[in-house]
Amino acid sequence: MSELTVLKFGGTSVADADALQRVAGLVRRARHITRPIVVVSALAGVTDTLLAAADAAANGDAERMPPQLDALLERHAEIAGRLARPEAAWGLRTVLGQASGEIADLLKRVAGEPERRPALGDEIASYGERLSAALLTAVLLAADIPARFVDARHCLITDETYGRATPLLPDTEQRTRAELAPLLDRGMVPVLGGYIAATREGVTTTLGRGGSDYSAALVGAAVAAAEIQIWTDVSGVLTADPRVVPGARTIPSLSYAEAAELAYFGAKVLHPKTIQPAMDRGIPVRICNSHAPGDPGTLVTARGEVRAGTVKAIAYKAGVTVLQISSTRMLGAYGFLRGLFEAFERHRTVVDVVTTSEVSVSLTVEDAGSLPDIVAELRPLGTVSVESGRAILCVVGEGLRTTPGIAARVFATVSDINVSLISQGASRVNLTFVVDESRVREAVLRLHEALFEREPADLDAAAATGAP
Numbered sequence: 040m041s042e043l044t045v046l047k048f049g050g051t052s053v054a055d056a057d058a059l060q061r062v063a064g065l066v067r068r069a070r071h072i073t074r075p076i077v078v079v080s081a082l083a084g085v086t087d088t089l090l091a092a093a094d095a096a097a098n099g100d101a102e103r104m105p106p107q108l109d110a111l112l113e114r115h116a117e118i119a120g121r122l123a124r125p126e127a128a129w130g131l132r133t134v135l136g137q138a139s140g141e142i143a144d145l146l147k148r149v150a151g152e153p154e155r156r157p158a159l160g161d162e163i164a165s166y167g168e169r170l171s172a173a174l175l176t177a178v179l180l181a182a183d184i185p186a187r188f189v190d191a192r193h194c195l196i197t198d199e200t201y202g203r204a205t206p207l208l209p210d211t212e213q214r215t216r217a218e219l220a221p222l223l224d225r226g227m228v229p230v231l232g233g234y235i236a237a238t239r240e241g242v243t244t245t246l247g248r249g250g251s252d253y254s255a256a257l258v259g260a261a262v263a264a265a266e267i268q269i270w271t272d273v274s275g276v277l278t279a280d281p282r283v284v285p286g287a288r289t290i291p292s293l294s295y296a297e298a299a300e301l302a303y304f305g306a307k308v309l310h311p312k313t314i315q316p317a318m319d320r321g322i323p324v325r326i327c328n329s330h331a332p333g334d335p336g337t338l339v340t341a342r343g344e345v346r347a348g349t350v351k352a353i354a355y356k357a358g359v360t361v362l363q364i365s366s367t368r369m370l371g372a373y374g375f376l377r378g379l380f381e382a383f384e385r386h387r388t389v390v391d392v393v394t395t396s397e398v399s400v401s402l403t404v405e406d407a408g409s410l411p412d413i414v415a416e417l418r419p420l421g422t423v424s425v426e427s428g429r430a431i432l433c434v435v436g437e438g439l440r441t442t443p444g445i446a447a448r449v450f451a452t453v454s455d456i457n458v459s460l461i462s463q464g465a466s467r468v469n470l471t472f473v474v475d476e477s478r479v480r481e482a483v484l485r486l487h488e489a490l491f492e493r494e495p496a497d498l499d500a501a502a503a504t505g506a507p
């Protein structure tokens with residue numbers, strides 16, 4: 040029996056009828072060489088609209104179904120009308136009608152109990168992937184592919200951290216296998232919505248924005264897939280965010296460590312948690328373009344391709360806050376850092392980058408929601424300063440550690456931009472620093488130009504003279 044492959048299609052890969060037809064072609068082609076399992080995101084824009092409606096309801100601004108949501112539900116029906124068999128299209132219309140009523144009820148409940156917004160918000164958001172999976176199943180069936188809708192909430196089991204739940208791996212693996220094996224044994228193609236999951240008690244949760252990639256990796260790990268394919272709207276992981284650097288190029292291969300760092304530091308093409316399940320099981324992750332399936336894309340494996348002297352990519356994450364805690368009590372003291380980090384743990388706030396000196400610690404956080412409380416708890420430890428509006432910039436490549444002069448090139452290139460925190464060496468594959476948010480795009484553009492668009496001879500000359 041051929042090997043299993045997970046194919047994950049993102050929101051833009053299922054945005055309209057043409058896109059869905061391309062997906063059907065890709066699944067059909069995959070069936071010639073493998074046994075596919077399909078994971079699909081909500082149609083482009085649907086999750087944003089559902090969550091905005093939940094926010095509006097919680098703020099008392101709207102209780103009713105917003106008109107743009109009706110239009111999005113209608114988009115499912117139109118696509119089904121074009122691509123599904125008539126009876127399936129009718130079936131989907133019924134499902135959409137029910138969904139519309141259920142979402143309207145949920146919005147009313149959010150308005151009445153705004154404190155339940157996190158849990159109800161996940162329930163509301165889940166309709167995006169539930170409906171896209173139902174629609175794609177109907178489209179695949181019309182293309183003579185034996186697809187079967189699978190409710191992902193019966194497979195992916197998580198804790199109760201609504202909005203960004205953590206999977207419970209043994210339960211997820213066991214349930215995923217139990218749901219999918221009977222279908223796969225009968226030659227069927229399971230179709231699951233990404234992003235959505237449930238607690239052990241069956242309450243709907245979500246894995247965090249962009250979480251369908253993570254769903255695909257979890258499903259792939261559970262069934263020991265031979266490959267996890269992330270089909271998106273760009274031709275793989277590029278040397279930088281193409282919205283900032285139009286000339287960014289596809290990186291043919293990455294190691295798990297490189298891909299994880301890039302995803303963590305802002306390369307939206309992969310959800311930050313995607314790599315871990317794949318890495319644990321040694322499953323290759325391939326990132327491909329559903330709009331240009333012939334393009335080679337990026338292959339992420341344990342080894343990647345290590346070439347000395349090569350920077351693979353630049354990523355950035357804006358909306359970051361830097362905290363500096365200074366105290367002479369740090370000198371020669373033990374237990375100081377533990378006390379400091381416990382404040383972040385108590386408030387469940389993730390710290391991204393940390394640097395320390397003799398008497399101060401600088402660190403970055405993305406989620407500033409609990410910062411006033413954290414700062415209040417840190418004040419007894421020393422002087423605390425808070426700088427918001429910062430961005431983390433991250434240069435990634437396995438060759439970084441072994442190649443002298445890269446840091447000099449990087450900082451020469453941004454020498455007129457204030458750099459407030461630098462970290463290199465914590466991971467062997469990245470050089471990370473913090474700049475003002477207002478200058479990060481310019482810094483990325485200039486670094487891309489210096490590191491990817493100039494001849495090596497120019498770079499050596501630039502490093503020697505310190506010129507950007």
Ligand code: ADP
Binds near residue numbers: 272
């Ligand atoms: P999907 O809906 O398929 O999950 P996303 O919008 O989540 O797609 O991710 C793809 C987008 O990620 C690209 O369109 C691109 O704008 C953005 N992106 C940011 N950094 C990178 C990068 N280094 N390489 C490729 N894409 C990137």
Ligand code: ASP
Binds near residue numbers: 049086167233248251
């Ligand atoms: N639909 C979800 C989102 O927009 C998950 C995903 O697309 O990966 O965040």
Ligand code: MG
Binds near residue numbers: 049249252307310
């Ligand atoms: Mg995505």
